[in-house]
Amino acid sequence: MKVLVVEDEIELSKNIENYLQKEDFQVSCAYDFFSATDKIASFEYDLVVIDLMLPDGYGMDLLYALRANQKNTGTLILSAKNSLDDKVRGLDAGADDYLAKPFHLIELSSRLKAIYRTRKLQGNKNISVGEIIIHTDQHEVYFQDKIIDLTKKEYEMLLFFATNSKRVLTKQNIAEHLWGDYIDQADSFDFVYQHIKNLRKKIQKVSQLDVLETVYGVGYKLKSL
């Protein structure tokens, strides 16, 4: 169980780290907003503990970043104020739990374990697009009982469409989602065509369906099936 603790008070942070390590968590620490975003971007954590008040940013924004990255990461918010406002906003932003300072370390650890358990259960999700089913665990896509063999990019693209059902996605959207950071904004995103084509071809070969609709001048969207 890998945990990132984002907390600027070094002493508290160390205490948390020590305690959680004793409980068999693998713990990393970040002491500011900047290094936290960095770590979140580069590693897959199971859980992130976030202090809302950081010297160089607002912890809540980390929650949005996590969600934007589609990570299945559990989150718990820490806040000095036991204000309902923070709590409500934190949970609204997609946090799994909230804990007001001061707290007992045992409570933190037991809540983290609880979050982890439920997250893990939720983990195996199958997403369906008409008769096409994406098994995210197995990384496999089926049409009825036939498998559609996709490469990594193709798979990611289909998943992106499936999780943004019926919304039009621009080439830029797709490029940013699949290639992430090192996409240059000045680029043309024409290389996306290739992957659209390949995905279409493979799906059509198996299912005889053309699932992707071209919205001329804008982008693509999933047809409603």
Add this chain to the structure above:
Amino acid sequence: MKVLVVEDEIELSKNIENYLQKEDFQVSCAYDFFSATDKIASFEYDLVVIDLMLPDGYGMDLLYALRANQKNTGTLILSAKNSLDDKVRGLDAGADDYLAKPFHLIELSSRLKAIYRTRKLQGNKNISVGEIIIHTDQHEVYFQDKIIDLTKKEYEMLLFFATNSKRVLTKQNIAEHLWGDYIDQADSFDFVYQHIKNLRKKIQKVSQLDVLETVYGVGYKLKSL
């Protein structure tokens, strides 16, 4: 699969009973704390569904009773309030899962099945992958009646695959599971290749089967045999 449903609202209880019966569960119902303890004491249930709010006792105490009796019974907690407090305390008391009212019956049933599966794995010492059987007690692996002689790492890897049947495991997943703590996140996990190769070779030599499938760019998974 024998289930005890401990729920004082008769109508809800009946609904659950009907639904679960359709899904091939054997269902018993208890409408109060007293009769629940009675039933738990006298029968071996695979699963118990417990409503926390009962007229004559607190559902949580049933969890303690189950644990005290050392039963290998899966437990799922129901609660009217979606309060994190109840959830945390329930899971800490050893419940396997938590469900807030109102819920869909299909969700209840799918969670119960999930609990059952993992419980069963814990209890059952022999795990099979097609005709390959892993005897966890003896730390031995057989194909039909022939032994497949594996090293420690190879054995652990096969077991890891077997207990995550058909799920794609990345090199990183494998590295973290087999080497645990002192894996550096910045490392490349290329050394995993060797063990994949060795495991494949040994299994193939004895069984003529290649059980591991490469998911290019992602990882490996067990083939469905």
Add this chain to the structure above:
DNA sequence: TTTACACTTCAGAATTTCTTCAAAATTGCA
């Protein structure tokens, strides 16, 4: 201490996937 086996590292080969490029087809609009 020796020996056998397990584990790790490394470099290059083999394979699969991704990207680029240019030409052809299609679309929206004047």
Add this chain to the structure above:
DNA sequence: TGCAATTTTGAAGAAATTCTGAAGTGTAAA
């Protein structure tokens, strides 16, 4: 209809990933 912009397509080269063998290091039993 004709034009410009956009999308589609195929082919080839580039890049990334995986596989393999060989050599080096560590470890536990004889």
